[in-house]
Amino acid sequence: MEPFHLETDPDKVKELARLHEEENLRFKTLLKHRNGHKLDLQIHRLHDEVAPHIDCTACGNCCKQLSPYLTKDDLKNLCIATDLEPDNLISIYTETDAEGVTFNMLPCPFLADNKCTVYHHRPGTCASFPHLHKPDTHSRLRRMMENYEICPIIFNVVEMLKVEMQFK
Secondary structure, three states, X not given: OOOOOOOOOHHHHHHHHHHOHHHHHHHHHHHHOOOHHHHHHHHHHHHHHHHHHOOHHHOOHHHHHOOOEEOHHHHHHHHHHHOOOHHHHHHHHEEEEOOEEEEOOOOOOOEEXXXXXXXXXXXXXXXXXXXXXXXXXXXXXXXXXXXXXXXXXXXXXXXXXXXXXXXX
C-alpha cells in the first residue's frame, strides 16, 4: 500500500470535500453501523497520527467559520483575558439564541493572523476542537462530516479511515 498523503492546504481540503460529498454521505451511513468502541479507537489512533502534522495556525478555518457555544466558565475566562466586566464582554462579543450564548461575529473576534489572542483562556469547545479524541464518535458523526471541509485534521482522519476500511 502506498503512503498516505496528508492534505494540509485548507483550500484544497475544501475543494476535495466538495468532490467527495456523495461518497461521504455513504461513508457516514456505513460508520453509523460500525461498533462504536472500535470506531472510537480507530479515530483516536488516526487523530494521534494526523494532528501533529497539521499546523492549525496555517488554517484557522474553525475560528473563521464556526462559533462555539459559551459556558459560564468560558465567559469568566474571557473576562480574565480581556479585562472586561461580564456585562461588557457579553454586550460586545456575544448573542443568545435558543441553544445558548455564542459569539456574535465571524471570524472569531479573538482571531488575529490565524492565532487565538486569548489562547490560554479560550472556550473549552475551542480547546477541544476537532473533538476526534473524545469518546462516542457515533453521537458526533453528523458534525464531524460537516466539519470535514473546514478542518484538515478531520479531512485527513476521514480519508485515512476510508483507506483502512477499504471504502470506495
